[in-house]
Amino acid sequence: MTSRDRFLKALRCEALPRPPLWLMRQAGRYLPEYRALRARHSFLELARTPELAAEVTLQPLKRYALDAAIIFSDILVVPEAMGLPFLFREQGGIEMAFTVKSRADLARLTVSGAAKKLHYVTEAIGLVRARLGNERALLGFCGSPWTLAAYMVNGGAGNNLEALTMMFRLDAKLFRELLGRITAVCCDYVRMLAQSGVDAIQIFDTWGGLCSPEIYGEASLQWIRQMVAAADGQAPVILFAKGKGYDWRALAEAGAAAVSVDWTVDLPALRERLPLTVAVQGNLNPAALLADADGARRAAESLLASMAGRRGFVFILGHGVRPETPPENVSVLVETVRAWTSAPRAK
Numbered sequence: 052m053t054s055r056d057r058f059l060k061a062l063r064c065e066a067l068p069r070p071p072l073w074l075m076r077q078a079g080r081y082l083p084e085y086r087a088l089r090a091r092h093s094f095l096e097l098a099r100t101p102e103l104a105a106e107v108t109l110q111p112l113k114r115y116a117l118d119a120a121i122i123f124s125d126i127l128v129v130p131e132a133m134g135l136p137f138l139f140r141e142q143g144g145i146e147m148a149f150t151v152k153s154r155a156d157l158a159r160l161t162v163s164g165a166a167k168k169l170h171y172v173t174e175a176i177g178l179v180r181a182r183l184g185n186e187r188a189l190l191g192f193c194g195s196p197w198t199l200a201a202y203m204v205n206g207g208a209g210n211n212l213e214a215l216t217m218m219f220r221l222d223a224k225l226f227r228e229l230l231g232r233i234t235a236v237c238c239d240y241v242r243m244l245a246q247s248g249v250d251a252i253q254i255f256d257t258w259g260g261l262c263s264p265e266i267y268g269e270a271s272l273q274w275i276r277q278m279v280a281a282a283d284g285q286a287p288v289i290l291f292a293k294g295k296g297y298d299w300r301a302l303a304e305a306g307a308a309a310v311s312v313d314w315t316v317d318l319p320a321l322r323e324r325l326p327l328t329v330a331v332q333g334n335l336n337p338a339a340l341l342a343d344a345d346g347a348r349r350a351a352e353s354l355l356a357s358m359a360g361r362r363g364f365v366f367i368l369g370h371g372v373r374p375e376t377p378p379e380n381v382s383v384l385v386e387t388v389r390a391w392t393s394a395p396r397a398k
Contacts, residue, residue: 054118058188059250062287062308062330064363070355072388073119073190074111074381075291076371081378084110094139098124104175109182114378115385119188119250122179124172126194126255129236130203132168133160137207150206151229152214162232166239173247180248188251191244191286193278195256196233197271203229216261219270226270234274238281245285253289253311254278260294267298272305279306289332293370296334299324314369319357322364330363337368340380347380351387 052060058071080086085107088097097103107123127137127145136148151157172191179189197215204215219226244252254275262270279288287308295302296316303310303325311332312321318333325331339350351366358364366388372381 053186054116055183055185055188055250058119058365059287061363061365062251062289064327064330066362068392069388070358070364070366070391071118071188072366072385073117073121073188074115074372075121075367080374081372081376081381082110082114083378094125098128099171101171101174101178104171105178105182108175108179112183112187115381116389117187117385119190120179120183121190121192121253122172122176122249124175124192126192126199126257127202128169128172129165129194129233129240130160130199132165133162133232133236134165135160135203137202140207144207145202146207147202147205150214151200151203152218154225154228157225157229157232160232162235165236166243169240169243173243176244176247176249189249190251190253190289191247191249192253192255193237193240193244195254195259195271195278195292196230196237196274197262198256198258199233199237200229201258201261203233213261215258216270219266230274234277237274237278241278241281241288242283245282249286251287251289251308252282253291254307256290256292256295259292262295264298264301267295267301272301275305275307289330291332296321303329309363309365311365311367312369316369318354319361322358322361327362330365332365332367334367334369335384337370337373337376340368340376340384341373342380344380344383347383348387351384352391355388355391 060067061071097107104123108120112120138146140146183189201215259271282288289309289311290305290307291311293313296312299321309330309332312334314334314336316334322331335354340347
């Protein structure tokens, strides 16, 4: 069985002796080969140049026996394609060229043809697919409309992205117009990704945790459902909703093939509650890789044991690999997961 087969079987909730493994933010700043490239190119140069994006995507797979790769890009390429550029501040953090807080700001955003500007992503996918063949799976990804809007309304990243929540509550019409436009572009982009050769598409609702349960469906999930529908079964969709693992009913109703959660969620309990047709991804705390190798191994084995024999399980970190992570600890994690076997049992 190839790694690609293993990954797709897990998303179909078939029984496997061990779960597949991939890493969000696979290259990241923890790999010296990535840092060497960044010394010569900006992040945006890497993301917008198909050959470089393909190289970065493949770097972790040259080091580690991962079952799947995720294309190197950024969720903010969507607002950029709509006419709202972004940059990374020298002191850290993201800065958008302008904020979207009025109808005049909204008028500056383009919908028609915006997704086609992201052709460099699908070109990179084609290059990586050619290198991977059918041996390992390849994922594309897109931000959720709510999460993208949070950056666009706030003007960048920060600890407080409540401006969008205020728009939702105080100017519902403007909110719907903004989210409608973003969703239209995201749906076009998802269709492009689904047709480009990826094996799955992950939607990052990174700021879904800003939504309290009573507004989550209207504020975020209704737009995500449109993206899932846009994939039209050509590629399974994985929904990562940071901070929303407790709201499992809502996540299950999004229509995604799998739900991915952060490390604050009791993963076995979530597996018990979700329909058997919905896979789960998760959810080792990335901090477990910051200490010694034995600690990383013990943490991975504990999570694996808790999910032993359960169908529809993909092992990943609860979020991205932290920049300060020792690469050798990632090696230990990969070795631990690949060496794990458990007797399949219906769950």
